[in-house]
Amino acid sequence: MTSENTLPLTFEDWTLRLRPPQGKPVALLLMLHGWTGDENSMWSFARNLPANWWILAPRAPYPAAQGGYSWRAPVTGGFPSLEQLQPSAAALMDLLERWGIANGMDTARVHVIGFSQGGALAVTMALTRPERLERVGVLAGFAPLQAEAFIPSAPLAGKRLFWAHGTQDQMVSMDFARRSVQTLEQCGGQVQFCEAEVGHKVSADCLRRLHTYLTE
Numbered sequence: 001m002t003s004e005n006t007l008p009l010t011f012e013d014w015t016l017r018l019r020p021p022q023g024k025p026v027a028l029l030l031m032l033h034g035w036t037g038d039e040n041s042m043w044s045f046a047r048n049l050p051a052n053w054w055i056l057a058p059r060a061p062y063p064a065a066q067g068g069y070s071w072r073a074p075v076t077g078g079f080p081s082l083e084q085l086q087p088s089a090a091a092l093m094d095l096l097e098r099w100g101i102a103n104g105m106d107t108a109r110v111h112v113i114g115f116s117q118g119g120a121l122a123v124t125m126a127l128t129r130p131e132r133l134e135r136v137g138v139l140a141g142f143a144p145l146q147a148e149a150f151i152p153s154a155p156l157a158g159k160r161l162f163w164a165h166g167t168q169d170q171m172v173s174m175d176f177a178r179r180s181v182q183t184l185e186q187c188g189g190q191v192q193f194c195e196a197e198v199g200h201k202v203s204a205d206c207l208r209r210l211h212t213y214l215t216e
Contacts, residue, residue: 006043006055011102014095015039019046019055027134028054029111029214030096032118034140036068045113045139045202048211054105058095060118061088071121080117081145085124092121093129111214113137116172116200120144123180127187130155137162137210139202142172143180150187157188162213164206166198 006017017039029049031042039059046055060069072084100107111134114122119141126136127150138161161184165177174195181191192213196203202210 006057008039011095011099013061015059017043017057019053021054022051024052025054025105026050026052027111028056028096028100028105028107029113030092031055031057032071032092032112032114032121033057033060033069034114034116034118035070036064036066037115037118038069042113042115042118045115045207045210047207050215054103056099058092061091071117079142079145080120082124082127082147082149085121085144086128088121089124089128092125093132096132108132109134111135111137113139113210113214114141115139115202116141123147123184126159126161126184126189127155130159133159135160135162135214137164137213138180139164139206139210140166140169140172140200141180142176143183147180147183147187151183154186154188156184158190159188160190160192160213162192162194162210164194164196164202164210166201166203167195168197168199171200 006019009016033041039057060071062070064070071088072080096107112122119138194206194209
């Protein structure tokens with residue numbers, strides 16, 4: 001699937017692309033692009049997903065100096081912290097609620113996948129509002145700084161998550177990914193980890209496993 005198969009949309013303050021469901025909708029998938037991406041960046045991950053899902057891809061709210069958009073306000077260098085990503089996480093939760101009301105869709109529990117910085121945002125949403133997320137997929141991503149603060153409260157207890165990462169990733173190292181997974185497990189999560197000999201991308205095998213995880 002490419003963005004050409006979807007519809008552009010402006011909803012209140014958000015720029016989005018969406019794929020409407022065929023037939024009665026049964027789920028909503030939120031797709032979060034990475035740093036310097038936009039609402040068109042994530043659609044390759046949506047191939048072969050159920051036709052009766054809403055699939056929604058928002059554009060991040062902050063322009064990136066390098067082009068595209070970011071999920072945190074402009075800062076100089078470094079990986080984002082949970083505090084820096086929290087405003088976008090809260091805004092997305094509000095978007096889901098208002099979008100659901102406008103379209104007659106129950107958004108009390110949704111699926112979320114995020115790539116790179118979008119993966120860190122998905123982790124932020126999972127740690128801060130775990131009751132709102134059904135399935136969480138992190139693709140070539142990382143846990144934001146400060147995520148360890150949630151270990152004592154174990155907000156992910158009983159929650160299954162999916163993580164895909166490349167052993168040759170030069171942007172988010174495999175060591176960082178494994179430490180991030182360990183943090184999620186210490187927060188109570190059960191993480192299905194898929195690794196492949198690729199760079200900052202998702203392998204075909206891990207993409208198939210992601211689809212299985214989302215639909216089983």
